[in-house]
Amino acid sequence: MSENEETTHSATRNRLLQAALQAFGSRDYDGVSTREIVEAAEANISAISYHFGGKRGLYLATVDFLAEKLQSGMNDQLEQIRQTAEETPPDRSATLICDFLLHFLEHILLGEMGKHAPGIIFREQNQPTEAFNILYEKLLAPMHHTLALLVARYRGQQASDPASIIMAHALIGQTVIFRIGRTMLLRRLNLSAYSTANIETLKNQLRRNYLALLNSPPDPTETDIRHHAE
Amino acid sequence: MSENEETTHSATRNRLLQAALQAFGSRDYDGVSTREIVEAAEANISAISYHFGGKRGLYLATVDFLAEKLQSGMNDQLEQIRQTAEETPPDRSATLICDFLLHFLEHILLGEMGKHAPGIIFREQNQPTEAFNILYEKLLAPMHHTLALLVARYRGQQASDPASIIMAHALIGQTVIFRIGRTMLLRRLNLSAYSTANIETLKNQLRRNYLALLNSPPDPTETDIRHHAE
DNA sequence: TTGATTAAGTCAAACGATTGATTGAAATTA
DNA sequence: TAATTTCAATCAATCGTTTGACTTAATCAA
Numbered sequence A, B: 001m002s003e004n005e006e007t008t009h010s011a012t013r014n015r016l017l018q019a020a021l022q023a024f025g026s027r028d029y030d031g032v033s034t035r036e037i038v039e040a041a042e043a044n045i046s047a048i049s050y051h052f053g054g055k056r057g058l059y060l061a062t063v064d065f066l067a068e069k070l071q072s073g074m075n076d077q078l079e080q081i082r083q084t085a086e087e088t089p090p091d092r093s094a095t096l097i098c099d100f101l102l103h104f105l106e107h108i109l110l111g112e113m114g115k116h117a118p119g120i121i122f123r124e125q126n127q128p129t130e131a132f133n134i135l136y137e138k139l140l141a142p143m144h145h146t147l148a149l150l151v152a153r154y155r156g157q158q159a160s161d162p163a164s165i166i167m168a169h170a171l172i173g174q175t176v177i178f179r180i181g182r183t184m185l186l187r188r189l190n191l192s193a194y195s196t197a198n199i200e201t202l203k204n205q206l207r208r209n210y211l212a213l214l215n216s217p218p219d220p221t222e223t224d225i226r227h228h229a230e
Numbered sequence C: 001t002t003g004a005t006t007a008a009g010t011c012a013a014a015c016g017a018t019t020g021a022t023t024g025a026a027a028t029t030a
Numbered sequence D: 001t002a003a004t005t006t007c008a009a010t011c012a013a014t015c016g017t018t019t020g021a022c023t024t025a026a027t028c029a030a
Helices: A011-026 A034-040 A046-052 A055-087 A090-109 A112-126 A130-155 A162-180 A182-188 A196-215 B011-026 B034-040 B046-052 B055-087 B090-110 B112-126 B130-155 B162-180 B182-188 B196-215
Strands: none
Touching: A011 A034, A011 A046, A011 A055, A011 A112, A034 A046, A034 A055, A046 A055, A055 A090, A055 A112, A055 A130, A090 A112, A090 A130, A090 A162, A090 A196, A112 A130, A112 A162, A112 B112, A112 B162, A112 B182, A130 A162, A130 A196, A130 B182, A162 A182, A162 A196, A162 B112, A162 B162, A162 B182, A162 B196, A182 B112, A182 B130, A182 B162, A196 B162, A196 B196, B011 B034, B011 B046, B011 B055, B011 B112, B034 B046, B034 B055, B046 B055, B055 B090, B055 B112, B055 B130, B090 B112, B090 B130, B090 B162, B090 B196, B112 B130, B112 B162, B130 B162, B130 B196, B162 B182, B162 B196
């Protein structure tokens, strides 16, 4: 009762989700075979149909599993940030934004999240399926909203102002590109992998980039993607 | 003689490449069937083995086809930029960078390139295969190098300085995130697609972002990812 | 010009292998 | 006993590839 649905189910079900997360995280839906998953999960093939109704059901459950896993670790942080932002002067929002994004960067570069999530998230962005809704509601939207809130607070705009939303998007992009474009950047730098020293350098550089963006003057012509800002 | 190899081959071969580009651009390697490709290309199944040795060969040829196609349109532009940069004072490099990136943005948002290339490029970044080398050599590296050159020139650094490379990467990331994360941003803005007005707004915002990043002070501690800058 | 020869390209048909899914019995648990 | 879960075996469908005959076009000797 203290646990949610997933954990009260059979152990086989959890092993399938773990194995599926690993598989779908590194390869595409069609590139993953059900037999490969059940082998990694030490389960029988029919377990997929039994527990999830089929391969498609397993994929959706896996995305939900991933979203739930990441959400639990991030929502507390986001909530805390929103509270802190309300209690401190607006100009401190920049620090909150930087700290959150740099923490996020570490997660996608080094953490467990960085292994599986990016592949799935990008694939769903590029060719959205039902699974994108799950990712958006549980992961992308909360993060995006909180960031836009802080941006608006710091820059004296409305959180619903598209300018704030675009800026939040730009800040996120500035961050995730070092995970998404990792292969390209590493090759440019003649590195085979990020070292901890590399990541420190990146964080320093990114912090300056964040502040440069946040402190840049808003559009004087008040261009608005949907309506005019109030 | 005036044409290169590709065009002198059979028409079937070209139709296969076109169909394969469309297919591999929107779906994953394993998600695309050879029969689907030959159907779109109005060719026989055995044509793939005949012309490319197999599905894998067709994929590699398709990536090369894509790279070649985009390279031709970009290399001239890059070369022109490098020349212009040498003839004008360093502080004008910022304008060159902005113009190039904004032109690039339009291409990936509206142009033919935006349809197929992003999916293939990201996939090869996330799970590199032999095809990544083709993309890197013909597309990513030239663009990255030129941008780093201009950045270094504008900021008074060496083009080989990792700080310049990282800044170039950040600028590219700032741009492509509006294509990669399109689905998320559009949902946040309650839009179904970018309009030309939207894109103008984006370009205005991005130009300010570029300049903010380019004008931001370099790292005072001279942190260097590989060695110390001279 | 003619007819034979050769090579290039295309075609329908079939190959074995693998795919996701299903079956009904067996095992496990309540 | 009854419900849940796991299992080996098998299903039809699709996968990438191969085969050998067929068509087309170019080449060359007569």
